[in-house]
Amino acid sequence: MKNFDISAIFNKIADLLEIRGDNPFRVRAYRKAAFNIETLGKDVSGLSTVDLMEIPGIGSDLASKIEEYLRSGRIDAYEKLRQEVPEGLADLLNVPGLGPKTVALLYRQYKVKDLEELERLARDHRLAGLPGIKEKTEGNIIKGIEMLRRASSHYPLGRILPMAEEIARYLRDKAPVDRIDVAGSIRRWKETVKDIDILSTSKDPGAVMLAFTRMPGVKETLMKGPTKSSVVMEEGIQVDIRVVEEDSYGSALAYFTGSKAHNIRLRELAAKAGMKLNEYGVFREKDGKKLGGREEGDIYRLLGLEYVPPELREDTGEIEAAAEGRLPRLVELSDIRGDLHLHTSWSDGSQSIEDLAETSIKRGYRYAAVTDHSKGLGVAHGLNEERILEQLKLIEGLNRRLKSFRVLSGVEINIKTDGSLDFDADLLRRLDIVVASVHSGFKQPGERITKRIVTAMQNPYVSIIAHPTGRLIGEREAYEMDMDAVLQAASRTGTAIEINAYPLRLDLSESYARAARAKNVPLVISTDSHTAGQFQNMAFGVGVARRGWLEKSDVANTLDCDGLLAVLQKKRLKK
Numbered sequence: 140m141k142n143f144d145i146s147a148i149f150n151k152i153a154d155l156l157e158i159r160g161d162n163p164f165r166v167r168a169y170r171k172a173a174f175n176i177e178t179l180g181k182d183v184s185g186l187s188t189v190d191l192m193e194i195p196g197i198g199s200d201l202a203s204k205i206e207e208y209l210r211s212g213r214i215d216a217y218e219k220l221r222q223e224v225p226e227g228l229a230d231l232l233n234v235p236g237l238g239p240k241t242v243a244l245l246y247r248q249y250k251v252k253d254l255e256e257l258e259r260l261a262r263d264h265r266l267a268g269l270p271g272i273k274e275k276t277e278g279n280i281i282k283g284i285e286m287l288r289r290a291s292s293h294y295p296l297g298r299i300l301p302m303a304e305e306i307a308r309y310l311r312d313k314a315p316v317d318r319i320d321v322a323g324s325i326r327r328w329k330e331t332v333k334d335i336d337i338l339s340t341s342k343d344p345g346a347v348m349l350a351f352t353r354m355p356g357v358k359e360t361l362m363k364g365p366t367k368s369s370v371v372m373e374e375g376i377q378v379d380i381r382v383v384e385e386d387s388y389g390s391a392l393a394y395f396t397g398s399k400a401h402n403i404r405l406r407e408l409a410a411k412a413g414m415k416l417n418e419y420g421v422f423r424e425k426d427g428k429k430l431g432g433r434e435e436g437d438i439y440r441l442l443g444l445e446y447v448p449p450e451l452r453e454d455t456g457e458i459e460a461a462a463e464g465r466l467p468r469l470v471e472l473s474d475i476r477g478d479l480h481l482h483t484s485w486s487d488g489s490q491s492i493e494d495l496a497e498t499s500i501k502r503g504y505r506y507a508a509v510t511d512h513s514k515g516l517g518v519a520h521g522l523n524e525e526r527i528l529e530q531l532k533l534i535e536g537l538n539r540r541l542k543s544f545r546v547l548s549g550v551e552i553n554i555k556t557d558g559s560l561d562f563d564a565d566l567l568r569r570l571d572i573v574v575a576s577v578h579s580g581f582k583q584p585g586e587r588i589t590k591r592i593v594t595a596m597q598n599p600y601v602s603i604i605a606h607p608t609g610r611l612i613g614e615r616e617a618y619e620m621d622m623d624a625v626l627q628a629a630s631r632t633g634t635a636i637e638i639n640a641y642p643l644r645l646d647l648s649e650s651y652a653r654a655a656r657a658k659n660v661p662l663v664i665s666t667d668s669h670t671a672g673q674f675q676n677m678a679f680g681v682g683v684a685r686r687g688w689l690e691k692s693d694v695a696n697t698l699d700c701d702g703l704l705a706v707l708q709k710k711r712l713k714k
């Protein structure tokens with residue numbers, strides 16, 4: 140799909156315009172278009188001009204730029220901008236806390252052109268004193284640069300998984316493969332991944348190597364052997380493939396799924412039991428007789444373990460649990476009955492409430508909550524009291540017409556910097572679901588943010604805290620909050636905590652999700668969708684939940700509608 144490339148270019152255009160000090164509306168238009176293309180859920184290359192212009196935020200000008208890219212692989216306006224503004228400057232914008240004005244200033248004042256120069260100046264304390272830069276900012280800049288370095292060697296799973304699946308589909312279609320799987324960290328649903336590892340079997344490995352190295356999107360072949368090849372895709376990510384014997388497929392799949400730490404533990408167990416485990420199979424030590432390896436299940440069985448789902452293979456207790464037969468029965472995507480955090484065109488989403496219901500019904504959901512932003516979030520066209528009441532009426536009417544599906548009324552309410560909310564109890568009590576979240580004051584000291592969230596949870600009408608740590612993978616660190624105190628308060632007040640499934644958030648992250656489970660905190664998995672395409676992000680949220688050892692019974696939106704409302708509204712009755 141070219142969607143990601145185009146959205147990346149639009150974002151870069153926005154960056155460069157911003158540094159140049161261009162009209163903020165123009166900048167925002169590019170960002171909005173980038174976002175909507177990235178989350179469209181279908182390939183732009185198949186769309187007509189008219190279809191393109193139906194994407195929210197795309198007018199004739201942007202539509203023609205998309206077509207220009209699809210035709211020629213470049214956008215002229217972008218190439219011109221790049222000549223005007225040094226390339227490395229746009230990278231500086233990715234440093235948390237550095238805005239375009241400061242970047243432009245750094246360029247003019249210090250001729251800073253890239254991250255290395257910026258880091259040197261920050262370490263030498265030569266930035267403090269510039270407008271908007273305090274001594275503490277220098278420290279944050281250094282931390283931010285370190286985070287960017289980490290992020291650049293790993294990609295968010297949300298970007299890579301669709302690509303990996305497309306490659307596997309292509310090979311299944313065009314190459315003589317029998318079995319084929321995506322292995323490595325992708326199969327384990329890690330939130331960020333370094334590369335794509337593919338494993339297959341074939342009667343003609345040579346033909347598979349040929350098809351693989353010649354598939355669309357390959358930029359460079361690093362290595363092409365008889366059963367093993369590596370390529371780099373145009374997006375910069377490396378893909379490795381191996382063809383193995385039918386007879387060792389299971390053990391190879393286990394080996395290349397990892398993690399390395401999990402594999403090491405398995406090998407130790409094998410050695411203790413007088414066996415040898417490697418990617419070719421399980422063998423008896425004394426005479427080398429092969430005991431199994433065709434199926435992954437063979438390995439765990441021979442080692443006396445329950446089958447360990449890939450998401451748990453991190454050596455964080457799963458081996459011990461598998462040996463004692465107490466692995467969790469992990470929640471599954473098909474267990475999810477509805478999405479509880481969704482935006483519509485009433486605020487900054489692109490669907491109507493009717494569309495939202497239809498998209499949900501198509502996914503087999505029984506309910507969906509409309510949670511548009513509240514008035515405090517001006518940039519997202521947050522709704523005031525009257526608009527919320529108007530929505531409520533429309534939802535009531537819609538529910539009278541719908542059978543065996545319910546639209547839940549709600550709001551994503553802004554937690555203000557003092558912990559108070561945008562609306563008072565009289566309005567909130569009329570809504571089915573109140574999702575509360577922090578959208579400002581990210582830089583408050585940890586205790587302040589913790590207190591702010593805990594105060595919000597004490598409100599009897601707040602049912603869920605959304606994206607609780609505010610992190611954006613590779614872009615923004617979590618707030619410096621006390622998660623332990625937040626989970627404690629959630630458990631005490633009966634407030635649910637969200638696992639936000641948007642691939643750059645995944646917030647709660649897996650380790651916090653696991654900690655929440657241990658404290659009996661009610662959890663929900665929600666997509667925070669702004670477009671129909673984003674509903675499918677639910678799978679990433681379920682991935683986090685599974686990596687956090689969650690079972691169906693730990694996730695409230697696996698319940699039917701009445702059961703769910705009973706959990707979320709229990710605290711209202713406590714008063």
Ligand code: DGT
Pocket residue numbers: 322323324325329331332333334336394395396397398399402403
């Ligand atoms: P990544 O690529 O950093 O996101 O994470 P992985 O886990 O996909 O790591 P990768 O691609 O380097 O290797 C794929 C799998 O191959 C890994 O999960 C386990 C296995 N593996 C790689 N190197 C070793 C090793 O030295 N020892 C063992 N036991 N397994 C290894």
Ligand code: CA
Pocket residue numbers: 323324325332333334335336
């Ligand atoms: Ca890998």
Ligand code: ZN
Pocket residue numbers: 480482551667
């Ligand atoms: Zn939201």
